[in-house]
Amino acid sequence: MLKYQEIALKIEKKIHFENLEQGSRLPSLGELITQYQVSKSTIVKSLAVLENRGIIFQVQGSGIFVRKRKRKGYINFMENQGFTHDLEEFNLTSTILNLEIIYPNEEIMNNLNCSANEEVYWAKRIRYINGQTLCVEESYYKKEIVPYLNKEILNDSIFEYLQNALNINIGYSDKYLKVGKINTELAAQLQLPDKSPALFVEELFYLNTGEPFDFSKTIYNYEHSQFFLQGSNAKN
Amino acid sequence: MLKYQEIALKIEKKIHFENLEQGSRLPSLGELITQYQVSKSTIVKSLAVLENRGIIFQVQGSGIFVRKRKRKGYINFMENQGFTHDLEEFNLTSTILNLEIIYPNEEIMNNLNCSANEEVYWAKRIRYINGQTLCVEESYYKKEIVPYLNKEILNDSIFEYLQNALNINIGYSDKYLKVGKINTELAAQLQLPDKSPALFVEELFYLNTGEPFDFSKTIYNYEHSQFFLQGSNAKN
Structure with missing residues (x-):
């Protein structure tokens, strides 16, 4: 630090x-x-x-x-994934559906800037907030940068592992979001009716050299997720 | 500046x-x-x-x-409302549905930290992106802080007016977001079927003294809105 x-x-x-x-x-x-x-x-x-x-x-x-925000019970939208934080007010848990090494498809190659024969860790989880389904999350990590992962690490804070055990210097992230309707598979995983509304978030994490190493797709249960974001005029 | x-x-x-x-x-x-x-x-x-x-x-x-992001065609989620920006790639226009001075209800009083007899400007607009409905936006401004508003100002950048003409020092903002389904009135305004999914955003803008002066509620058309957000590890 x-x-x-x-x-x-x-x-x-x-x-x-x-x-x-x-x-x-x-x-x-x-x-x-x-x-x-x-x-x-x-x-x-x-x-x-x-x-x-x-x-x-x-x-x-x-x-x-x-500075304190007025409302409680909202999830920090910028810090809820990679940049985990100590002082959270929620009980967040997860179930790992999948963890394996794969070769990337077109979408993953485009996002991670890699070729078809570069191995990638694929992790799929359902995350829970206070015991209720929060989201389904699929993450793809370049194996060249993240050579080893297991379920125990995924259940802990993966970003702490990347930064502290692997000495990876995380630089920044880009988030892309839109709203849509979920399909039957997601509906079952999120325990919602088919075609329910949902927030779809894609996120790219970069090393501090500007190289992308983690591409994540997360779909949130609209009934159990509400977020806050804090802006600063210092941005102007 | x-x-x-x-x-x-x-x-x-x-x-x-x-x-x-x-x-x-x-x-x-x-x-x-x-x-x-x-x-x-x-x-x-x-x-x-x-x-x-x-x-x-x-x-x-x-x-x-x-640093450049990979994807084009996404709206800057942090800078698309108050903190307007010069170098935008979209054509943003709006229609004003309403502009009047009112007394606040419970919700507005709670958010703006004001009493029932304090006057408030209420502005309601439909905003368009490249000619298609982007969102319905209702904003409430404390009249004590924003003593004068008209439709021309609303059609321009209101935040430029606040900062440059009224010399208001905008400090920061809090955004709260969740996903839900729209009602019949919003469906008509957004030109979508009833109960379509939507992103609901509430935002509070504060003076640099920490006093809230603008409370906004925006509902986005899910078919014409996709956003990006940029995170920095310097946040950690």
Whole structure:
């Protein structure tokens, strides 16, 4: 973990464990520099991370404040898959339907930027939220990058394994989403009537070199999934 | 516009107009400091903005690179409403169904944190993408913060008006989303069969003081809407 990530995590944990309210003022930039004994640009980067994750907001010339969302019971849309998080309020479990090494079809080749004879791990899971079906998820991992996977790892946090055990540097991800109707197979897996509405999400995870290594397709049960997303004007 | 936002915009425009490819290397941090004649912490902040908007990725010890997504024809989910953007690939138009000043009901009061006798602008629009129905959108603006609105402003970029004409400092937004089925009224407005699937999005926009001032409810036509979202590991 890099220094700015470490400091960001420390500030986040402090906000969480001290249960600071929406709008609470944090120490100033100068005070944070003294407190954490790091450079100004490290603190600036830590604060940018926290601002973009919706944990703080910064007002130029006025201060740094705690940001809390109004509604509970929503899943963090940006952090519910790969970038798993410690402080979740839900009980998430899963059943593995499939885990094997395959050769990719056209769709997987296009997304993972690989050739037909490059081996790929194919993992298929049903995930549950508080005991109810949340989604069906199929993931394809380039075996060249992820040489070993088993069911135990899949049941834990796979991204923790990739980052900590395999030392894979995950760079970023692209999500694509649309709404549609589910087919009979998905309906059975999600325990819903045929042709029910659903959110279809495809996601590509990249190494920090820009190479895609994980392509995932997830279909959510519309009755048990609602999400939140936090935007920051710092994006502008 | 603050200095770091200005520099971020300059770098983004450069990438756009020079049509730089995925993975193209940008000048180093030191070179950018010299080129734009700003401090290290300003450049660090500009780069954090660009990284979180999915325009660049940074590899510690290696460099700063252009990031491009693989798929075209998807709408930017984080930037399609309030935080409008110059370089869009779609033709977005709208029809205003309603614009009037009302007193808020329970739902609006809860979301905007206001009382029953505080006036609110209520705007209802159908938005079109390339001539087809994209969504039905209802927005509620606190009149105390947005004292004047008309149809012309609504047809333009309302957020540009808020920021530039009214000098409103937009801080951040929370989005809440779920999938469901549309009723007969929405079906007529979206030109879809009754009970079609749809994405339901509620969004709260806050001033940079943390006060909510705009509550919006948007229902998307599932046949004409597909979205992308870009994640960054810098979020971790």
